Amino acid sequence: MPNCRVALLLALVLVACQRNPLEVRRSPCPAAAIPHHVGQLTRFNPPESRDADAIDFVAQIVDLATTCAPAGETVGSEVRFAVTALRRPARDGSLPARTVDLPVFVSLVQGGNVLVAKKLTAVRLEFAEGARRASGAGGARADVARAATTPPPEVLERITRQRKATDPDALVDPMSDPVVRAAIRAATFEVLVGFQLDDASLAYNLAK
Structure with missing residues (x-):
């Protein structure tokens, strides 16, 4: 038994020595991210107000995930995400049933600053009567030629x-x-997901 333990220990040491701890494997799959200032959307009532008491609801993009298929001539990436929102009661305290569609973009970016493609979509949120919270889901697909990622x-x-x-x-x-x-x-690509904000909404996020 002692000889067996020595042999096993030696095998483990040899395996460990064959691995380079500094080696980093690069994947052709694009990384996915939510840019900092476009991951949240705040709507006001009235729309021109920016007072805290006038906030209608606040929505944010969460649970961003990708599934990538790097085999073949095209690298395909399926992007999935959720949108959650929290609303304030109306001035009379009521929370009526309500549906809102929020604009979301999915962009494919090369090298950190070159916009390759951009798709606009909408995520629908349905607030039930009396509910302060609502959520919805969205997704998109990004395809990149494998040669471009090499x-x-x-x-x-x-x-x-x-x-x-x-x-x-x-x-x-x-x-x-x-x-x-x-x-x-x-040869590096990213998939960026965010709300398609107007100038006023973007300025509000930047000022926070």
């Missing part, structure tokens, strides 16, 4: 090449090269 071969070779301690560039991070950084950035 950096050029020469860039990949520079990043993944095994280097020895005696190599002149052994201590040089490939990502410190602007050319390499630009190539990786160009």
Whole structure:
């Protein structure tokens, strides 16, 4: 039994040594995010007011999730999200049944600043009579050519090449090269989800 334990321990040590703790695997699937200032929408009554007492309801995007299929020539990403809202009673204290449609955008962005595609949709919220809260769900699909998510071969070779301690560039991070950084950035995509806000609503969010 002691010999077996030694053999098992040795095997575990060998496996651990074969793993590079600094290795980062890059996925062709686009990341999904809710930009900070467009993840919440506040409606007022009357609309031109910005007083706290005039808030009609506040909605926010939550539970953003993606399912990605990276196989094949196209990388397809299904985006799902929910919208929740909390309303205030009317001036007479009533909470009548009510339906509101909130505008939401789903954008595909390349390299952090290039808008590739944008889709506008609406999420319907139905407040039941007497209820202060309501929720709805939305979704969209983003497709990217797999070739666009793959950096050029020469860039990949520079990043993944095994280097020895005696190599002149052994201590040089490939990502410190602007050319390499630009190539990786160009092959990186994001799906951004947010409310399609008018100027006044965006200014309100920025001021909060």
